[in-house]
Amino acid sequence: MVQIFLDGQAYDCGPGENVLDALLRQDVALSFSCKKGVCQSCLMKVDAGEAPAAAQEGLRDTLREQGYFLPCVCRPSTALKISRPDDAAAYLPARVLAVEPLAETIRRVFFEPSAAFQYRAGQFVNMRRRDGLARTYSLATVPGQEPFPGVDVKLMPGGRMSNWVFDGLTPGTALDIQGPNGACYYVPDRPDQPILMIGNGSGLGALAAIARDALAQGHTGPIDLYHGTRYPAGLYLRGELALLAETAANFRYHPCVSGPEAGDGQRAARADDAAFADHPDLTGRRIFLCGHAPMVNGAKRAAYLAGADLADIYADPYELQDRRHDHAA
Numbered sequence: 001m002v003q004i005f006l007d008g009q010a011y012d013c014g015p016g017e018n019v020l021d022a023l024l025r026q027d028v029a030l031s032f033s034c035k036k037g038v039c040q041s042c043l044m045k046v047d048a049g050e051a052p053a054a055a056q057e058g059l060r061d062t063l064r065e066q067g068y069f070l071p072c073v074c075r076p077s078t079a080l081k082i083s084r085p086d087d088a089a090a091y092l093p094a095r096v097l098a099v100e101p102l103a104e105t106i107r108r109v110f111f112e113p114s115a116a117f118q119y120r121a122g123q124f125v126n127m128r129r130r131d132g133l134a135r136t137y138s139l140a141t142v143p144g145q146e147p148f149p150g151v152d153v154k155l156m157p158g159g160r161m162s163n164w165v166f167d168g169l170t171p172g173t174a175l176d177i178q179g180p181n182g183a184c185y186y187v188p189d190r191p192d193q194p195i196l197m198i199g200n201g202s203g204l205g206a207l208a209a210i211a212r213d214a215l216a217q218g219h220t221g222p223i224d225l226y227h228g229t230r231y232p233a234g235l236y237l238r239g240e241l242a243l244l245a246e247t248a249a250n251f252r253y254h255p256c257v258s259g260p261e262a263g264d265g266q267r268a269a270r271a272d273d274a275a276f277a278d279h280p281d282l283t284g285r286r287i288f289l290c291g292h293a294p295m296v297n298g299a300k301r302a303a304y305l306a307g308a309d310l311a312d313i314y315a316d317p318y319e320l321q322d323r324r325h326d327h328a329a
């Protein structure tokens with residue numbers, strides 16, 4: 001048992017227990033979402049003591065240097081004095097500029113950060129409402145190609161943030177943004193390398209932006225983008241991607257419908273199944289995976305077994321918050 005000191009109080013953290021679960025168990029109200037060290041929305045700061053290195057994995061070096069860590073993957077062996085993130089360091093005020101309907105269940109939210117905000121297409125941000133609810137969204141715009149950053153939000157049944165976005169989020173609404181985070185973006189080090197992209201649901205937004213970014217940076221190798229949905233109504237950016245395929249000879253777009261209604265020009269298959277059937281040997285290929293966590297985690301394994309180098313696999317599983325045992329965060 002080790003002690004965690006927060007807001008002048010002492011809490012205990014059991015053997016093998018992570019700091020987030022320990023504090024939630026003792027009814028401390030905290031922001032969190034994926035509980036897997038992915039979304040970084042539970043970010044906190046160590047003021048005294050040392051967090052294990054694993055608790056800082058994936059954090060920007062500037063945050064690591066300041067002692068920030070992720071309580072959801074922090075299993076300390078010695079006592080820690082911690083504090084909530086200093087808003088100024090962690091969050092940037094922003095305001096909504098536009099909410100664009102892209103499909104029945106997808107909205108693109110453009111926002112204007114109140115200060116310089118440098119990002120790469122495909123990285124993600126934590127978007128926090130003024131009542132403290134925070135969720136993670138991937139950047140579906142390309143700096144230099146779009147004047148303002150934007151994220152694609154998919155409507156989730158009973159989902160708090162996504163329903164808020166769909167139920168009339170308006171331009172001018174104030175938000176706070178943390179980030180950019182994540183490594184799922186294009187690096188122009190091997191311009192002729194074949195690239196395979198697989199996404200489902202709103203994962204398309206990030207992938208299409210990464211593809212446009214790569215092409216704008218002179219990527220010459222083939223780029224195949226597979227986007228999957230259950231019904232044709234879930235496909236989006238079709239016109240934009242068809243045009244991209246016409247203008248960039250090395251870009252191919254593969255719309256996939258896994259339900260019974262695949263239309264003309266659409267593969268009647270899951271996107272990952274279609275991609276692996278078309279590309280059984282992935283040796284030397286760069287892989288980008290975005291969307292529902294089960295698909296992304298499964299495709300990551302399958303890509304590795306098909307010969308892709310782990311260092312060449314960029315995956316962002318959209319881990320949902322497990323709301324069955326709501327801690328109201």
Ligand SMILES: Cc1cc2nc3c(=O)[nH]c(=O)nc-3n(C[C@H](O)[C@H](O)[C@H](O)COP(=O)(O)OP(=O)(O)OC[C@H]3O[C@@H](n4cnc5c(N)ncnc54)[C@H](O)[C@@H]3O)c2cc1C
Nearest residue numbers: 039136137138153154157158159160161162202318319323
């Ligand atoms: C790295 C990363 C990137 C992401 N990028 C994107 C992105 O670009 N676009 C995007 O749309 N999403 C993205 N997500 C997911 C996003 O962060 C949210 O999890 C998602 O929008 C759902 O949030 P919500 O508040 O609407 O739903 P929540 O309120 O968090 O609900 C989550 C799920 O629980 C279910 N649920 C609700 N109530 C209950 C209940 N009582 N019992 C059981 N289940 C319940 C809901 O149906 C929903 O499926 C990303 C996540 C991560 C980790």
